[in-house]
Amino acid sequence: MTYPSNHEGDFTSFRRYCIDDGVDVAQFMASSYNPVKEELYAPASSTAGSFALISYFDQGGSYSDYGWHLMKTGHGKLMISNSNDYFGEPSLEVPSGYTLYNTGNVTTGDQFVSFQVAIYSPSSQVIVGLINGNGQFVATIAVEESNVFAGENPSALSFVSKVPSASVYPAGWVYISANVFNSSSKTQYSWTMQVFVDGSSSIASNVSVPSAFSYTGIAIGNNGMKDVYFTDIVFTSYEIPIYIPGYNPMEGYGQGSGLLVTLLPAFTTLHANMILYNWSVPETGILSFQINAMNYYGATRSSCKGFFQLGVDIDPNGHIAPWYVEGTNCIAHYFLNSNNPAVQPGFSTPDGSMLSLTIQDQPSNKSIFFQIIDYSAPVGYRYWNASIPYNGTEFYATYTQMEFQPSSSYPINDYYFNGTLYNMSYGNSMSTLQPLNDSYMLPFTLNAPPTWSLTYYNDGISGYQQIG
Numbered sequence: 001m002t003y004p005s006n007h008e009g010d011f012t013s014f015r016r017y018c019i020d021d022g023v024d025v026a027q028f029m030a031s032s033y034n035p036v037k038e039e040l041y042a043p044a045s046s047t048a049g050s051f052a053l054i055s056y057f058d059q060g061g062s063y064s065d066y067g068w069h070l071m072k073t074g075h076g077k078l079m080i081s082n083s084n085d086y087f088g089e090p091s092l093e094v095p096s097g098y099t100l101y102n103t104g105n106v107t108t109g110d111q112f113v114s115f116q117v118a119i120y121s122p123s124s125q126v127i128v129g130l131i132n133g134n135g136q137f138v139a140t141i142a143v144e145e146s147n148v149f150a151g152e153n154p155s156a157l158s159f160v161s162k163v164p165s166a167s168v169y170p171a172g173w174v175y176i177s178a179n180v181f182n183s184s185s186k187t188q189y190s191w192t193m194q195v196f197v198d199g200s201s202s203i204a205s206n207v208s209v210p211s212a213f214s215y216t217g218i219a220i221g222n223n224g225m226k227d228v229y230f231t232d233i234v235f236t237s238y239e240i241p242i243y244i245p246g247y248n249p250m251e252g253y254g255q256g257s258g259l260l261v262t263l264l265p266a267f268t269t270l271h272a273n274m275i276l277y278n279w280s281v282p283e284t285g286i287l288s289f290q291i292n293a294m295n296y297y298g299a300t301r302s303s304c305k306g307f308f309q310l311g312v313d314i315d316p317n318g319h320i321a322p323w324y325v326e327g328t329n330c331i332a333h334y335f336l337n338s339n340n341p342a343v344q345p346g347f348s349t350p351d352g353s354m355l356s357l358t359i360q361d362q363p364s365n366k367s368i369f370f371q372i373i374d375y376s377a378p379v380g381y382r383y384w385n386a387s388i389p390y391n392g393t394e395f396y397a398t399y400t401q402m403e404f405q406p407s408s409s410y411p412i413n414d415y416y417f418n419g420t421l422y423n424m425s426y427g428n429s430m431s432t433l434q435p436l437n438d439s440y441m442l443p444f445t446l447n448a449p450p451t452w453s454l455t456y457y458n459d460g461i462s463g464y465q466q467i468g
Contacts, residue, residue, distance in 0.1 A: 050107065053235040054234050
């Protein structure tokens with residue numbers, strides 16, 4: 001996710017995170033903290049009807065291996081391709097005339113759904129949207145060259161936006177996302193699709209999609225003459241895009257970014273180990289690595305309340321800066337006596353440092369305890385402890401993050417990081433910890449250069465060695 005660099009007077013000093021029914025949303029804010037106007041949030045998660053359909057193409061094979069089916073046949077061969085890769089990842093090459101659909105893992109009948117897709121279509125028309133059980137589009141977005149259109153179906157599209165010329169995405173690619181929801185009032189029935197282009201700092205358009213309630217899946221297609229490419233496709237009952245300045249999604253693995261589809265049994269202790277192999281970054285306070293625990297409110301609602309983060313900034317010259325977010329607002333506090341939220345330069349730690357991270361609810365003390373231990377640091381910098389007052393529910397969810405804000409001063413390839421987060425476990429004490437189940441961790445998006453190598457989990461199934 002994104003957050004500010006350390007420059008006084010612009011988007012600095014504060015890091016604010018927001019959970020949208022299990023979605024982690026990060027953004028940079030002005031130097032004086034003001035609550036962001038929250039335009040729209042999904043209702044509290046029922047968990048019984050929640051779902052996440054995820055389609056990346058990093059394992060090769062055929063389109064059908066990822067749950068896609070032919071709805072309309074075109075000319076040429078559908079294939080997983082590296083010819084137009086997305087941050088080093090393969091994409092699905094779709095020749096002219098093809099339309100594909102996917103209904104895997106979709107629960108129908110929710111009142112709020114989101115979808116996202118990365119599209120490469122410099123000289124062709126691409127469509128993506130939701131379909132009903134008859135294969136008809138009920139909420140549609142189209143991209144043609146640098147123009148974006150939207151409407152209920154491909155025959156009823158209106159101009160929405162130009163694709164921004166300045167983008168953090170690879171050349172030729174555009175990131176499209178949308179919230180589709182029941183917007184009915186007491187006097188009028190309606191469904192609306194909020195369209196976001198290349199991020200979600202602003203809503204490109206609010207489009208009426210009255211038949212969207214009948215969604216059963218997501219479809220992608222090529223209505224142009226040249227090949228197009230798709231990847232990073234997500235369709236979920238949780239909110240992905242949201243109107244908050246500076247938000248761009250991540251790519252990696254975790255329970256964030258719209259994919260919190262199950263609650264864990266109530267627990268009080270979250271623990272993980274982290275190895276910081278090596279890194280090179282040109283700025284302070286622009287890259288971080290962290291874990292997150294949410295209470296019931298934070299896990300099921302759109303709010304800055306009820307989630308607790310613990311992590312380190314990855315800073316220049318072999319420095320790291322430990323911090324925590326204390327669950328009542330979205331401000332990150334560094335481990336200082338003053339609890340000053342300003343970005344700090346941290347301390348030196350060697351390549352290969354091993355850290356222990358723990359977030360623990362202590363009901364007997366009515367507090368939450370944060371601890372980072374850096375086993376490779378000098379004694380005076382080894383233990384970082386903080387406690388905050390707390391009298392809420394136990395934890396019900398967790399995920400992990402790497403956060404990065406593209407800089408106006410340095411290109412993304414000037415940042416390099418190689419690290420591992422492993423032994424992610426939870427329980428009601430340090431002695432009763434158990435590892436997360438393989439199926440709990442799901443992918444979410446990360447804007448990272450191909451030079452980055454991230455291993456999030458040591459488990460063979462949910463672990464993912466990502467290049468890019």
